[in-house]
Amino acid sequence: MKRILKYVILGLLMRKNMSGYEILKSFNKNLNEFWSAKHSQLYPELKKLTEENLIFFTTTLSENSLEKKIYSITSKGKEEFLSWLNNDFELITTIKDEFKLQLFFSNHLSLDKKLNILKNRLEKHQLKLKKLRIFEENFKSVPNCQNEDFGDYLVLLGAIMREETNCKWLQKCIKLCLN
Amino acid sequence: MKRILKYVILGLLMRKNMSGYEILKSFNKNLNEFWSAKHSQLYPELKKLTEENLIFFTTTLSENSLEKKIYSITSKGKEEFLSWLNNDFELITTIKDEFKLQLFFSNHLSLDKKLNILKNRLEKHQLKLKKLRIFEENFKSVPNCQNEDFGDYLVLLGAIMREETNCKWLQKCIKLCLN
DNA sequence: CGCGACATGTAAGCAGTTACATGATTAT
DNA sequence: ATAATCATGTAACTGCTTACATGTCGCG
Numbered sequence: 336m337k338r339i340l341k342y343v344i345l346g347l348l349m350r351k352n353m354s355g356y357e358i359l360k361s362f363n364k365n366l367n368e369f370w371s372a373k374h375s376q377l378y379p380e381l382k383k384l385t386e387e388n389l390i391f392f393t394t395t396l397s398e399n400s401l402e403k404k405i406y407s408i409t410s411k412g413k414e415e416f417l418s419w420l421n422n423d424f425e426l427i428t429t430i431k432d433e434f435k436l437q438l439f440f441s442n443h444l445s446l447d448k449k450l451n452i453l454k455n456r457l458e459k460h461q462l463k464l465k466k467l468r469i470f471e472e473n474f475k476s477v478p479n480c481q482n483e484d485f486g487d488y489l490v491l492l493g494a495i496m497r498e499e500t501n502c503k504w505l506q507k508c509i510k511l512c513l514n
Numbered sequence: 515m516k517r518i519l520k521y522v523i524l525g526l527l528m529r530k531n532m533s534g535y536e537i538l539k540s541f542n543k544n545l546n547e548f549w550s551a552k553h554s555q556l557y558p559e560l561k562k563l564t565e566e567n568l569i570f571f572t573t574t575l576s577e578n579s580l581e582k583k584i585y586s587i588t589s590k591g592k593e594e595f596l597s598w599l600n601n602d603f604e605l606i607t608t609i610k611d612e613f614k615l616q617l618f619f620s621n622h623l624s625l626d627k628k629l630n631i632l633k634n635r636l637e638k639h640q641l642k643l644k645k646l647r648i649f650e651e652n653f654k655s656v657p658n659c660q661n662e663d664f665g666d667y668l669v670l671l672g673a674i675m676r677e678e679t680n681c682k683w684l685q686k687c688i689k690l691c692l693n
Numbered sequence: 694c695g696c697g698a699c700a701t702g703t704a705a706g707c708a709g710t711t712a713c714a715t716g717a718t719t720a721t
Numbered sequence: 722a723t724a725a726t727c728a729t730g731t732a733a734c735t736g737c738t739t740a741c742a743t744g745t746c747g748c749g
Contacts (some may be wrong), residue, residue, distance in 0.1 A: 340708085346619040352612050356728050361632065369614040376709060378730055403715090403728065407682045420622055424613045425636050428546060433518055434603045435548040435672065439665040440525040440671055443599055446659065452602070459605050480625065483683060486618040489690070496607070500679040504672045511668070512659050519736085535700050555737060557702055580700065580745045 340380050341389075343370050345416040348390060348408040350483065355381050355404060365487050368494040381406060391414060438508075450512055457505040464498040471495060489503070519559050520568075522549050525585040525597040529662065533552060535584060544649070544666050547673040560585060599663060616625050617687075629691055636684040643652060643677040 343366070347358055361370045372380075382403075385388045389412035392404040408416070434456060441449050470491055478485045501511055522545070526537055534557055536553035541550045551559075560583075563569045571583040587595070613635060620628050649670055657664045 336590075338707085340614070341611075343615060344616070347617070351623065354728075355730095356631060358545045359728095365616070369609060369611040369618070370610040371610075372708095375702065375711080375731080382730095396743075416619075417622060418617060421627070422616070423634065424616060425644060426613075427611060429550040430548060430609055431518075431550075431635070432606060434605075435669045436518070436522060436525070437599060437601070437603060439548070439669050440528070440595075440599060441668075442660070442664045443528065443596060448600070450658075455602065463605060477690060477693075480622070480628075480693065483621045485690075486620045489620075489687050490614045490618050491530040492686065493680075496679050496683050496686075497676070500675050504675045507667050507671065507675075511656060514658075514659065516734090533700075534702095538700095552734095552738065552741080553701075554703080563704090582700065 339370075340372055340376065341384060341417045342374075342416060343378060344377075344384060345389065345408055345412050345419075348406055349413065349416060352405050354406065357408075365491065369490060377410045384412070387398065388412075446512065450509060451504055453509050453512065457502060457509070460498055460501040460505060462504060464495065467495045467498060519551055519555065520563060521550075521587075521595060521598045521656075523556075523559065523563060524568065524587055524591050525599075527585055528592065529596060531584050531586045533585065537585075544670065548669060563591070567591075582664065624689065629688060632684055632688050634693065636688070637680060639677055639680045639684065644682060646670065646677060647672045 343417075344358060346359055346451075347353060355374070358381075359372075359377055360373055362489055379388070381392075385392065385406075385447050390408055393408045395405060398400045434452075437452065444452075474484070474488055474491075478488050523537060526532060526540055532540075534553070537558055537560075538551075538553055544640075560569070562573075564571065564585075569585050569587055571585045574582045574584060587610055616631065620631075623631075651671075653663070653667055657667050
């Protein structure tokens, strides 16, 4: 693969200087729908990027020494980021999904059980959709195309539309089971 | 993780006895939308499952010895498969997607470039949708809920609806860029 | 005879997760 | 006090990909 985490980090540091911990929190917010990483993967990557001269950090210490490294992107880092950003990415062919696997093999389940897992799944997606719509409310209006958060809005919109479709699909599945 | 490949193999062998090569071909057909594996991952896994007594094989040799192992599932394998099948799977929170990452950071791109990647992406998804609809035509009618290929149909339906939504989303993105 | 599909395997390495490990700050 | 959050790191392991490696069969 192509060390994509590298470009996520560079992209985030294009926006503002951040500590590793803050980058980590980004993974649990808006980015979470399409990228994530654990701290145990992030910190070594930050170290590597620093060695490669793509980012650098300044250490801040409070009185009783809580170490905190604030990372910034270098001009070399900006260059590499923009070069990546201009790529043409291919479609992902496979989105690994254990639930779909279960459904694929569901002829080994009773009708009741089948309906049960479908309804259960529908509930989960409905809840997810609700959560995403709360994120959407944070945008008071659709951001302008030039705005920094325009991309944020588009991917959120994508996630919402995806979840709406997931719900519709599951409702259709339930209906087909009852034919 | 939970060795999901194991259950894919067991599930496929529940349907019929197959060689490793045939299992591999399944990954490039109907299963491809939600699972895949390379032969270099599959063959060691088949070996492992054999050692664990979940599957077994009979070797067939043609005159000039083209070795071919036909795998079958054992009763222990069936048991483990059915136990897995009855699980309740959680939603995947993150679907890693490099294109969405690109879009997320797209404020560093010109309007022209932005429109370019969106239109390009739309074309790719439209083509994908076309291909999926050809698969759909292979089903002469919606399979009955009890049929072995009912699950196949549901996941294909999911993939089609997903691609329809991807197209709609991208069209919306393009529209928003032009505001 | 050469090419593409059939058929099976191993080795090296990267990506990502879980677990191990430590310590400071803040709110209750 | 103690629990949650802030803050940073390493080690071991699993999953998956790329590359290495070999040989057969059928078609043109």
